[in-house]
Amino acid sequence: MSVHELKRPPLADIAQWRVDVPQALEQLRHWAQVSPLQPALRHKRHGQWYAWRWIDVLRDVERLADGLRQQGFTEQSRLAVSGAFEPNLLLLTLAAQQAGGQVLAIGDDLDAQALHPILWQSQPTHAFVPRRQTRQLWLNHGQAVLDFAELFGPSEPPQRLRTSRTQAQWWSEEGTQWQGGLTVLLAQWLGSGQAVAFPESPGSASRDRREVAPSGLLLSAERLQRLAEEIDSRLAAPGTWRRRLCDWAIARPEKGLQRLIKQRVRRLLGLHHLHDIWQAPRTRPDNLARLNEFKRDIA
Known part of the structure; x- marks a missing residue:
């Protein structure tokens, strides 16, 4: 039996992992409209700082939401994210909400024994686990781990600062x-409209x-x-x-x-x-x- 076929636990059972920001998408659209060219996210990659503007964030979220739907992500789906906070993880979290599903944040410091009962109880249908060592652990548990580049497709890189x-x-x-x-x-x-750096x-x-x-x-x-x-x-x-x-x-x-x-x-x-x-x-x-x-x- 696949993870998709398992009976989902009631909402209360997954409350400790659920990511819930009711006005997140409305706030994102607001900042993309009033401050489209202002920086929203900053991240250092390979020794260089990069930035995503508010309009970039909105477009990327919409693009990723389409990619998730092509992977079978629906209103009945649950996306588990596990890893360091950084732009890709935030964008995919918002995209899953845009696609109507739920998002669960699960620690990336768990060993196999600790991870197993959490996955059994939370039962995600999809997962985003960027770190290679942790990703293999999830794959060993039969999870469908998403590839960000595959979801996003060909695109321009973020702006170098x-x-x-x-x-x-x-x-x-x-x-x-x-x-x-x-x-x-x-x-x-999203409430403040200030950039976040990682x-x-x-x-x-x-x-x-x-x-x-x-x-x-x-x-x-x-x-x-x-x-x-x-x-x-x-x-x-x-x-x-x-x-x-x-x-x-x-x-x-x-x-x-x-x-x-x-x-x-x-x-x-x-x-x-x-x-x-x-x-x-x-x-x-x-x-x-x-x-x-x-x-x-x-x-």
Whole structure:
């Protein structure tokens, strides 16, 4: 019996994986109409930054929706996405909604034993799994894994950027292992109309964040904690006079020397344009306080 023939569990059983942004397509059409040439997505690929304008995003979503329908995707279908957040994954998520089906976000850090019961319960009819090692795991479970290039067909590549910066943009270095994160990302991105930038890989996130210098962070509680730890790692060891000097400068950046010290730390972290931090549930207050110290309006 194929996955397509299995009885689907009730909606409540898949709520923890379901991506649900009710006004997503209407918001996308709005930004494509009022800001068609403004950047909507930015992603680093093979060492270069690329951008998708709002009108590009809308056209790509419509094109991918047609490709999904040709693959048998209907209103009764479920698309599972698993991987790092990046433009292809977002475009395909919106395309599945355009085609009338459901989208499930399933962590890409699961082994075979953990993945099996999730697939049995969620029963996706189609899957998008970009990472090669993870894709093989899904294929071994009998899943129909989609090829993005095959769905999209021949097309012009995204625009290569001369600069990676814009006045206001969110930053995300997450993936589908952040439960509920894809819903958060889509809601904040489409609700604000600001671009979202993504690193080339998890390993290059710190370096790529410095290049982008985002104005807002869209991160899980766990990732915010790692960023707070990264801040501390950039400073001198606790208890030393250098650390006391840094802490003093960060807390009171009103004068010249303190401001210079704090600005240097902020630039090392790529936080020198930071205005907003989306507060993830369960974020530790001390981590949030540490990051709030680096917002631009109080620097």
